[in-house]
Amino acid sequence: MAKALNFKYQDHTFSANIEKVDRKKIYGYTRVEYKNEKGEICSLANVTSDGMSILPSGCTGLVTVNADGKFVSRSEIQVVDTEGNPIEKLPSVFDLEAIELSESSIEEYLDTNVKSIYQLSFLDDSIKATLDKSQVLSFKFNYRKDYQQDDAFLICQDDHFFVVTGFKIPFEYVGLEKQFVEPVVVEEEEDDMDFGMM
Amino acid sequence: MRKINIANEKGRNAEIGFLPFTKTKDVVQVDKDNNPVSSKKVIKATINSSYAVINAANGSDPHKIAEALIQGDPEVDLELIGKFVGKTSRVFIDEHTNLVYSIKKTEKVYNTKGELTDEREPRNLPANIISDIPIKWSGKLFKKKDVFNKFVFIRKYQLQHDSGLTYDFLFEMAKKLHEADSLMLMGSGKGTGPLVFQDGGKPFRAFMEGRIKGEEYLLILHISNLELKPLPKND
Numbered sequence: 001m002a003k004a005l006n007f008k009y010q011d012h013t014f015s016a017n018i019e020k021v022d023r024k025k026i027y028g029y030t031r032v033e034y035k036n037e038k039g040e041i042c043s044l045a046n047v048t049s050d051g052m053s054i055l056p057s058g059c060t061g062l063v064t065v066n067a068d069g070k071f072v073s074r075s076e077i078q079v080v081d082t083e084g085n086p087i088e089k090l091p092s093v094f095d096l097e098a099i100e101l102s103e104s105s106i107e108e109y110l111d112t113n114v115k116s117i118y119q120l121s122f123l124d125d126s127i128k129a130t131l132d133k134s135q136v137l138s139f140k141f142n143y144r145k146d147y148q149q150d151d152a153f154l155i156c157q158d159d160h161f162f163v164v165t166g167f168k169i170p171f172e173y174v175g176l177e178k179q180f181v182e183p184v185v186v187e188e189e190e191d192d193m194d195f196g197m198m
Numbered sequence: 199m200r201k202i203n204i205a206n207e208k209g210r211n212a213e214i215g216f217l218p219f220t221k222t223k224d225v226v227q228v229d230k231d232n233n234p235v236s237s238k239k240v241i242k243a244t245i246n247s248s249y250a251v252i253n254a255a256n257g258s259d260p261h262k263i264a265e266a267l268i269q270g271d272p273e274v275d276l277e278l279i280g281k282f283v284g285k286t287s288r289v290f291i292d293e294h295t296n297l298v299y300s301i302k303k304t305e306k307v308y309n310t311k312g313e314l315t316d317e318r319e320p321r322n323l324p325a326n327i328i329s330d331i332p333i334k335w336s337g338k339l340f341k342k343k344d345v346f347n348k349f350v351f352i353r354k355y356q357l358q359h360d361s362g363l364t365y366d367f368l369f370e371m372a373k374k375l376h377e378a379d380s381l382m383l384m385g386s387g388k389g390t391g392p393l394v395f396q397d398g399g400k401p402f403r404a405f406m407e408g409r410i411k412g413e414e415y416l417l418i419l420h421i422s423n424l425e426l427k428p429l430p431k432n433d
Contacts, residue, residue: 023423026429030305031305042291044289044291047289054295055243063240066235078227176365
């Protein structure tokens with residue numbers, strides 16, 4: 001099991017393990033199987049544009065190249081910010097002594113495109129009585145060391161606590177003077193709200 | 199800009215443009231001369247250098263396979279390895295790496311424990327966001343404070359006007375939702391059906407949020423396919 005996360009909010013400190021939540025674990029999942037006329041399992045492969053090579057899964061890889069298309073080795077690559085200044089990787093949340101939580105709002109949380117959801121299990125459940133369950137708390141999240149961080153929120157639902165990560169969209173209000181323009185395709189229908197939708 | 203045919207509470211509809219959002223990168227990878235670098239897809243192997251083909255060519259005899267690898271390097275195609283991969287087409291191949299021209303698709307349904315529960319013809323849902331029948335207000339309002347932690351709103355689209363008429367149409371919607379401090383369930387059918395954004399795409403629930411600031415508005419369509427609930431306990 002991964003290390004526990006250590007949080008700090010006002011005068012409280014608490015630790016929790018996290019477990020990823022996804023549709024597969026909540027509703028199950030579907031998988032499409034392809035068979036030929038003999039009933040044998042088939043798989044998808046790519047054919048190059050000249051039609052000369054068939055590339056089954058795993059036959060391609062990624063390399064890093066410069067503007068001239070020349071190979072650049074990993075050791076030569078540097079990471080810089082948009083102004084060209086070299087930057088260092090930010091630590092994983094698992095390596096932080098304490099993740100400082102700050103108060104946020106429902107709107108800020110709603111402005112976030114969601115990347116991952118984790119369910120928290122507190123090492124000491126007594127913290128549940130201390131946290132305001134209607135409150136949205138925020139922090140920065142990096143599962144692994146990385147150059148960029150995600151926005152993250154700690155929220156509660158029915159006595160269960162979750163961390164929701166993603167990126168906050170800088171929405172802009174629009175007025176009559178700002179305008180836009182173009183279309184796409186067809187229809188479908190259903191009545192009840194069924195979140196399984198499989 | 200993509201469009202969605204959307205109706206307000208009075209049943210009046212309009213085709214409205216919407217914007218998706220992607221995270222902008224604040225970091226750039228450069229080489230030692232500070233020139234930007236990029237990733238390119240290259241060929242690592244081809245079907246002829248795959249284990250299945252080498253295995254078949256050597257009668258599944260491990261000694262023969264080992265000898266062939268030492269003598270002829272059949273696993274390395276020097277002409278192709280390292281070549282950039284441009285546009286490709288998708289084909290089906292069987293277990294023996296032969297091309298397949300006719301396939302039968304079956305969708306297998308598994309429960310949360312990974313047990314097979316059903317087999318069926320795959321569903322191919324048609325897109326329904328820009329059909330003759332608009333996406334409707336369901337009339338089901340959910341207070342923001344009650345709903346924000348019930349569903350996971352995975353993606354957001356901002357709806358924007360392209361004329362004075364659609365400005366009035368959208369501003370009114372935003373104002374109603376702003377004043378109600380609520381999200382409105384939007385959907386196909388009677389307003390509660392799922393939205394499908396492209397043919398063969400996945401179905402999503404949609405909730406509209408509106409905010410106003412003076413004469414400006416912000417209309418956000420929140421898309422969800424997941425309820426926020428605890429993981430099932432392992433038996």
